[in-house]
Amino acid sequence: MLFLKVKLFDLDIGVNAVVINEEDLKGTPYYPQDRVLVETPAGSFVGVLHSTKTLVNKGEIGIFREITKEIPIKDGDEAIIRHAETPLSVAYIRKKMDGQTLKPEEIHTIIDEMVTGKLSNIENTAFVTSLYINGMDMKEIEEMTRRMAETGDMIDWDESLVVDVHSIGGVPGNKTALLVVPIVAAAGLTIPKTSSRAITSAAGTADVVEVLTRVDLSLDEIKQVVTTTNGCMVWGGAIDLAPADDITINIERPLSIDPEPLLLSSVMAKKIAAGIKYLVIDIPTGEGAKVKTIDEAASLARKFIELGGRVNVHIECAITYGGQPIGRAIGPALEAREALIALENYKEAPSSLIEKAVSLAGVLLEIGGVAPPKKGKDVAEEILTSGKALEKMHEIITAQGGEPKSSDEIEIGEYKAEIIAPIDGYVTQISNKLITKVAKEAGAPKDKKAGVLLNVKIGNEVEKGDLLYTIYSSSEERLNSAVKLARRTYPIKVEGMLLKRISKF
Numbered sequence: 129m130l131f132l133k134v135k136l137f138d139l140d141i142g143v144n145a146v147v148i149n150e151e152d153l154k155g156t157p158y159y160p161q162d163r164v165l166v167e168t169p170a171g172s173f174v175g176v177l178h179s180t181k182t183l184v185n186k187g188e189i190g191i192f193r194e195i196t197k198e199i200p201i202k203d204g205d206e207a208i209i210r211h212a213e214t215p216l217s218v219a220y221i222r223k224k225m226d227g228q229t230l231k232p233e234e235i236h237t238i239i240d241e242m243v244t245g246k247l248s249n250i251e252n253t254a255f256v257t258s259l260y261i262n263g264m265d266m267k268e269i270e271e272m273t274r275r276m277a278e279t280g281d282m283i284d285w286d287e288s289l290v291v292d293v294h295s296i297g298g299v300p301g302n303k304t305a306l307l308v309v310p311i312v313a314a315a316g317l318t319i320p321k322t323s324s325r326a327i328t329s330a331a332g333t334a335d336v337v338e339v340l341t342r343v344d345l346s347l348d349e350i351k352q353v354v355t356t357t358n359g360c361m362v363w364g365g366a367i368d369l370a371p372a373d374d375i376t377i378n379i380e381r382p383l384s385i386d387p388e389p390l391l392l393s394s395v396m397a398k399k400i401a402a403g404i405k406y407l408v409i410d411i412p413t414g415e416g417a418k419v420k421t422i423d424e425a426a427s428l429a430r431k432f433i434e435l436g437g438r439v440n441v442h443i444e445c446a447i448t449y450g451g452q453p454i455g456r457a458i459g460p461a462l463e464a465r466e467a468l469i470a471l472e473n474y475k476e477a478p479s480s481l482i483e484k485a486v487s488l489a490g491v492l493l494e495i496g497g498v499a500p501p502k503k504g505k506d507v508a509e510e511i512l513t514s515g516k517a518l519e520k521m522h523e524i525i526t527a528q529g530g531e532p533k534s535s536d537e538i539e540i541g542e543y544k545a546e547i548i549a550p551i552d553g554y555v556t557q558i559s560n561k562l563i564t565k566v567a568k569e570a571g572a573p574k575d576k577k578a579g580v581l582l583n584v585k586i587g588n589e590v591e592k593g594d595l596l597y598t599i600y601s602s603s604e605e606r607l608n609s610a611v612k613l614a615r616r617t618y619p620i621k622v623e624g625m626l627l628k629r630i631s632k633f
């Protein structure tokens with residue numbers, strides 16, 4: 129064992145590297161590139177060892193900022209270094225890589241070791257990838273869901289009627305939650321919504337809400353907000369609800385994947401932990417979404433409902449249109465602005481956004497008994513059009529530590545480029561994946577002001593030179609790169625009625 133003092137490096141290098149002076153390593157069984165278990169008063173993690181002559185002094189261990197996002201280690205903390213045995217999980221991950229079924233205790237071990245930082249990025253990535261390739265059966269998914277919830281905090285509300293809505297994501301512009309939560313909260317139901325940051329999209333709900341107010345609230349702050357406003361819209365990753373969720377999501381994001389076993393367990397674990405009893409799952413379906421066909425969506429819905437039954441959460445699934453972006457705004461600030469426009473004056477908002485939001489909210493109002501059967505959508509519309517939802521949104525924004533702003537006060541990227549129609553014709557396709565790529569190339573979601581504002585939707589007739597969409601960014605360099613990508617990949621297809629002329633074979 130080595131006893132060292134922590135020296136924190138303010139550097140995001142993205143992996144669990146630790147640096148030890150080579151004098152300290154002399155005569156020990158620890159070698160560069162080895163994995164060592166680092167135990168500190170704030171928690172333990174597995175780090176890849178690097179040696180140095182000068183970066184840290186004898187008696188110090190250099191630790192990077194990445195770690196402190198998961199474990200609140202401070203400068204000067206005592207650290208005990210031990211050889212990191214190969215985690216038990218490695219054998220179980222190999223089993224899943226080989227397509228085998230994992231036993232409950234094997235799944236528990238993987239989640240436990242992931243959450244206690246004993247797995248390196250390599251093992252975590254191998255696990256996520258093996259689920260993407262080989263999947264899991266429902267028993268495995270149930271075990272993973274339970275463990276993901278049990279390894280974190282659980283919130284217990286002192287009432288039974290706690291509802292939530294959660295989208296599996298995958299469709300650009302899906303800012304629906306910013307309407308559904310205020311509508312449902314204004315109706316008096318308790319809706320403590322947790323969201324993840326973007327996984328495959330250019331803006332996750334947590335990224336969008338963060339434009340308007342704080343989302344990294346503590347459990348106590350969340351309870352306070354929900355008690356006073358009936359709702360919240362917070363980032364699940366900031367609190368210890370299902371901690372494995374944020375670890376796996378951080379691996380899914382660069383690969384832009386969302387394997388079904390994790391999709392099911394991630395959503396459900398967060399909801400169990402948040403004490404949700406009634407949950408509506410939004411399953412956007414269509415070309416370019418995570419789910420392509422109605423049949424696939426129905427099969428996923430059945431799995432959600434079955435899983436819900438096993439973990440005592442009442443689930444209803446809404447299969448929604450996901451064949452093109454929801455609304456016109458893609459990117460955190462653009463989507464926050466569009467959501468505010470919808471709350472301020474629904475007539476000015478895209479009908480796809482309004483329609484989806486009041487439909488989902490309507491289901492929750494019926495489940496919650498504050499609207500008669502089949503009348504939920506009408507009640508939701510009334511709450512939206514009367515301004516009650518906007519008022520509630522301002523309450524939630526304030527309670528979470530933000531300053532309510534009107535839509536025209538939301539800042540978007542100062543650099544912009546307009547993409548125009550190359551010919552007369554009709555918009556026949558808006559590629560979810562390509563439009564997301566353009567928005568991300570412009571800098572979203574890290575650059576909150578970056579994104580894409582659509583000027584057309586599928587079916588619109590356009591003339592050569594008409595505006596199709598505008599790309600925004602805070603950086604001219606990123607904007608130019610996004611424009612190049614847009615010009616190379618054509619996210620929006622414009623075609624005449626004469627699609628192809630064949631005059632000879």
Ligand SMILES: O=P(O)(O)OC[C@H]1O[C@H](OP(=O)(O)O)[C@H](O)[C@@H]1O
Nearest residue numbers: 295297298323324327328329332333
């Ligand atoms: O589209 P991608 O990024 O893959 O999925 C992630 C998004 O889907 C869910 O949306 P919501 O919280 O129900 O609004 C997550 O919380 C996250 O915002």
Ligand SMILES: O=c1cc[nH]c(=O)[nH]1
Nearest residue numbers: 296297324390391394
């Ligand atoms: O919250 C979410 C949404 C989609 N997929 C996940 O894994 N988690």
